[in-house]
Structure formats: structure tokens, C-alpha cells
Amino acid sequence: xxxxxxxxxxxxxxxxxxxxxxxxxxxxxxDIAEVVGIRKASIHHxxxxxxxxxxxxxxxxxxxxxxGLSSLERNVQDPLEILQLYAGHWAKCxxxxxxxxxxxxxxxxxxxSLPPEVAAEVTAFFRFISSxxxxxxxxxxxxxxxxxxxxxxxxxxxxxxxxxGAMLSARAYGRPDVFAAVLAPTLHRLSGTGIQ
Amino acid sequence: xxxxxxxxxxxxxxxxxxxxxxxxxxxxxxDIAEVVGIRKASIHHxxxxxxxxxxxxxxxxxxxxxxGLSSLERNVQDPLEILQLYAGHWAKCxxxxxxxxxxxxxxxxxxxSLPPEVAAEVTAFFRFISSxxxxxxxxxxxxxxxxxxxxxxxxxxxxxxxxxGAMLSARAYGRPDVFAAVLAPTLHRLSGTGIQ
DNA sequence: GATGGGCTTCCTACCGGAAGGTAGGTATGG
DNA sequence: CCATACCTACCTTCCGGTAGGAAGCCCATC
Numbered sequence: 473x474x475x476x477x478x479x480x481x482x483x484x485x486x487x488x489x490x491x492x493x494x495x496x497x498x499x500x501x502x503d504i505a506e507v508v509g510i511r512k513a514s515i516h517h518x519x520x521x522x523x524x525x526x527x528x529x530x531x532x533x534x535x536x537x538x539x540g541l542s543s544l545e546r547n548v549q550d551p552l553e554i555l556q557l558y559a560g561h562w563a564k565c566x567x568x569x570x571x572x573x574x575x576x577x578x579x580x581x582x583x584x585s586l587p588p589e590v591a592a593e594v595t596a597f598f599r600f601i602s603s604x605x606x607x608x609x610x611x612x613x614x615x616x617x618x619x620x621x622x623x624x625x626x627x628x629x630x631x632x633x634x635x636x637g638a639m640l641s642a643r644a645y646g647r648p649d650v651f652a653a654v655l656a657p658t659l660h661r662l663s664g665t666g667i668q
Numbered sequence: 669x670x671x672x673x674x675x676x677x678x679x680x681x682x683x684x685x686x687x688x689x690x691x692x693x694x695x696x697x698x699d700i701a702e703v704v705g706i707r708k709a710s711i712h713h714x715x716x717x718x719x720x721x722x723x724x725x726x727x728x729x730x731x732x733x734x735x736g737l738s739s740l741e742r743n744v745q746d747p748l749e750i751l752q753l754y755a756g757h758w759a760k761c762x763x764x765x766x767x768x769x770x771x772x773x774x775x776x777x778x779x780x781s782l783p784p785e786v787a788a789e790v791t792a793f794f795r796f797i798s799s800x801x802x803x804x805x806x807x808x809x810x811x812x813x814x815x816x817x818x819x820x821x822x823x824x825x826x827x828x829x830x831x832x833g834a835m836l837s838a839r840a841y842g843r844p845d846v847f848a849a850v851l852a853p854t855l856h857r858l859s860g861t862g863i864q
Numbered sequence: 865g866a867t868g869g870g871c872t873t874c875c876t877a878c879c880g881g882a883a884g885g886t887a888g889g890t891a892t893g894g
Numbered sequence: 895c896c897a898t899a900c901c902t903a904c905c906t907t908c909c910g911g912t913a914g915g916a917a918g919c920c921c922a923t924c
Contacts, residue, residue, distance in 0.1 A: 479899080494781035497693035500883060503706040514900050515748050516885065574775070580840040581769070581777045585690035598840040614705040622853040629850045633833025641825055644794040654825045661857065675873080696909065710874050712911065 479516045482508045484529050495582050496526060496590070506605045523587045526579075532594035533575050534600055541604055551612030552663055555605075555631065560660060562635060563652040566642055573643060577636045603626050612662075619664030634658045676714045678704045681726050688769045689768075690723060691778050692786065717784045722775075726789040729771050730796055737800055747808030748859055751801075751827065755855060758831060761846040762838055769839060773832045798824050808858075815860030830854045 476484070484509040490499035501522070505512040519525035541558075548554050565571035576597040583591050605628035612618025620627050639652035672680075673813025677806035682703040686695035697718070701708040737754075742748050761767035772793040779787050801824035816823050834850035 477899085486782060495691060495693065495778050497691065498778060498781045502882075505671055510899090511901060512884090513902080514888080517899060520885090522884065545813075549669075570702055572780075576840075577836060578777050580836050581774050582691050582694060583839050583842075585694045595840055595842070598837065621857060626853055627848065628850055628851050629834075629837060630830065633837055633850045634826065634829055634877085635833065636833065636836050637829025637833035638825075639775050640773060641794065643779050644772075644791055646791070650825065653822055655830045657826050673873090697911085698908075707874095707875060708910090709876080709912080713873065716911085844921065 477518070479508065479510065479514075482526070483515055483518055484532065487525060487529055488533070488554045488575060491526070491529070491575055491578065492571065495578050496586055497582070514652045523589055526587075527593055529596065530576065530579065530590060533549075534593070534597045538600065549569070551608045551615065551618050552659075554608055555618075555650050555662060556659055559652070559655045560633065562658075563648075563655070566614070566639065566651050569648070573639055574636065577639060598632075601632055607632055617664075620662075631658065631662075675704070675706065675710075675715070679711055679714055679721070680728060683721060683725055684729070684771060687722070687725070687771055687774065688767065691774050692782055693778070719785055722783075723785045723789055726772065726775065726793065728788060730789070730793045733793070734796065747804045747811065747814050748855075750804055751808075751814075751858060752855055755831065755848070755851045758835070759844075759851070762835065762847050763844045766843070768844075769835055770832065773835060794828075797828055801825075801827055813860075814858050816858075827854065827858075 473639060483504055485503050487499065489507075490503055497500065501512045501515050504515055508515075515525075519528065539550050544554060544557060548557060562574075566573075577588060579594045580598065585593060586594065604627075606624050609618060609624040609627045609631075612622050613624060622630070634655060637652045641654060642648050642651040679700055682700050683695065685703075687700055697708045697711050700711055704711075711721075715724065740750060740753060745755060758770075762769075772790050774791045775782060775786065776794065779790060782790065798821075802820050805814060805816060805820040805823045805827075809816050809820060818826070830851060834847045837850060838844050838847040
């Protein structure tokens, strides 16, 4: 939770972009150095090793997500609307290519080859999103505004899986619009409308 | 479609295992050489470059899938049962760790950094699975045995996304059983039972 | 039926470059 | 004065890939 220097932030930001496109083994200190405009060795001053860098990056990524979702919940009460806005957020990020993929979804696919410290952070991220979605499902079920057919936990996992799978398809086809198209029926079903 | 030598097959098989766990940038010729029991340079005799190797591997992967799904359709007619068996096949592969992840799903996540030839094969694989699932949905809709709420195409994409997302979650948690758990409600919904 | 191409398969040895990381120095600013 | 931030220069290891040769095998020719 410590405040890092401006350069550290730039290093993390460029690493995030690079990881989002190629994963852990797909970027190097040299790549970051070129983007940030400093020398390769200088990065080691801020992050002694690649593991340090990515562990910090993923931890921050989770903190940012926690903050973002908290603020979302402060502004919106309806569980269905929360899910729609969550999906819409990703749809926008993918469509404008600002965040074309979830860092942790990409890292999770490479999990067996990740350094254990990084792998642990990735697992923690999944657990966080899952438990947050579970709480949203819980509220929706109690309020009767969400149409659930399984336990809250499973519905949460299924929703998360749809989001990640939709990202993957959008990337595989090179068609950002696929994300929203794939998520539409899921949201439609959760809304309860259109089911005879 | 050519028949390759025994050594070529072993190279492809070990590369497949390595890619399934770490992706394109996560394995090297040295890794394969160690598994197969030949020298690194000998691999270049069978596959001049890494791109050749992986392009061949993915093309074969798609051919194998085509064969497997054809044989599945020869033995089973009911669309719902086909989807259940498809999901069950993956559940088994993940659970016994024989094929813990789809090669093309992993490569798709790294798509922006893949050599174009490999990327094209990965996209082709997605298109193939998608169009196959679409045809299954089509038949299920016509026969009235599948409960669809969107177009066949979108239902197919959504199903594929669920499968890929479920794989990812199973890997992220290190819990193979998550795959089947996440897919259960989707299959349940498609079966039409349990919806009031 | 030996002989010698020619092909396949694998080898040793090597290349240039990129990887992550280290050592040690120099500005700068509180 | 000293910590921070960044530098040049260098290290080892690994990467994908190449050169050139040795062994085995098929098979046509003398």
C-alpha cells in the first residue's frame, strides 16, 4: 500500500501493458526500459527482480480492482445493474484497447510456469473477484432481482468464467465486439426477462 | 496431412505438453530435447524453426479435434448429450491432468505476441469450434431439445466462452473440480429443466 | 554381390543476440 | 552528509538457429 515514486509507477504501468499483451514470459526489462526511457539496470533499483516487479504489479492490480468495485457499489445499488456495469466496463476497455485483457486472466493461463509468489497473487485475485461476485449474487437473490439457478458461489464463478472466456474469444477473433455479444445472453438470463 | 516420423510425433507431443503449461514463450527447443532424448539441433532437422513447429502442432491439434468431434457425432445424436459429453471430456482431461488446458485457448491469450502464422491457426481453431457448436445448437433448437435464449451463433460462442473460462478458473484455483462445477449450470440451463 | 551414391537422421560445435542480474560510479537534492 | 535515482559496463545463462560431419540404409550400377 506504500506510495511509490513516479518512475516506479511508470515502470509498473508499462509492465502492465506488456503483460496484458504477452504474459509473464513475453516481456523483458529491456522492453520496459525502452518505453519508460531509462536504462535496463535502473529498473533493478526500483524492483530488484522480475518477480518483485510482477508481484507488486498484481498486488496493485487487485487493490485497484477493490477500490473500483467499492466505488461502483457506492454509486449503484441494484445487483443486476452492477453486473451490467462491470461487464460494460470491460467491454469499453476492450473496445478502446486501453485494457484489452485482464492481467490476472492472462497470468492464470500461464500459472504452472509462474514463480510461486506471482502465482499466489493471481490466485488471490481470482478469489477476490469470485467472493465479490458471490456477494452481488447473494444480494440479487435476496432482493429477487437476479434470476439464479444455482448457488450464489457457482453463479459467481460461472459469471466470471463467461467474462474471461468472452475476453479470450474477442482476442482470438480480433473482434472486440464479441465480448459484449457473448455476455449479453448471460446478463439477459440473470435479469430474468425473456425466459418463458 | 502428411504422415510424420516417430521422432517428429514425439517432438510435437512434448511441445504440446509444454505449451499447455506455459504457452509459446514458455518453452524452448532445449526443453523438448531433454524430454524426447535427442539434441537440440536435431529438432531443427524435423522443424526448421519454432514457428514451423508450433504451426504444425496447432494445425494437427485442430485436425485431431475435427476427427474427435466427428466420431462423437457418429455415436451420439442428441445435441444436449453431445454438449454434455464435450464438457465431460474436458472435465476428465483436466481432472486426470492429461490435458489440463486447451492449447489454443492458451495461445489465444498470448495472441498479440504470436508469430502471424501461428496466430492465424489459433483463430482458425476458434472458428472451427464455434461453427461446430453453432451446428449443434441449430439441431438442438430445431429438435426442441435445447433451451436457447439467443441466436445459435451467440449461444455457441457463449458456451465456448464458458468452457474456456472454466478451464482458467480451475487452473487459477488449482482445483480441477471447478471446471465441472462452473459448467453444470450452463448445461442445466440448456437442458431446459429447472426453469420455471 | 560388392561398391558407392544419395538420402535420412542425428550428432558436436559454434554463432549472435537477448535474457535477468550485478558492480561500481556519478549526479542531485534535502 | 547521505540517500535516491540513474548511469556505463559487464556477467552468466539461455535462446533460436547454423555448419558440417558421421552413421545407417536403400538401391542402382558395374
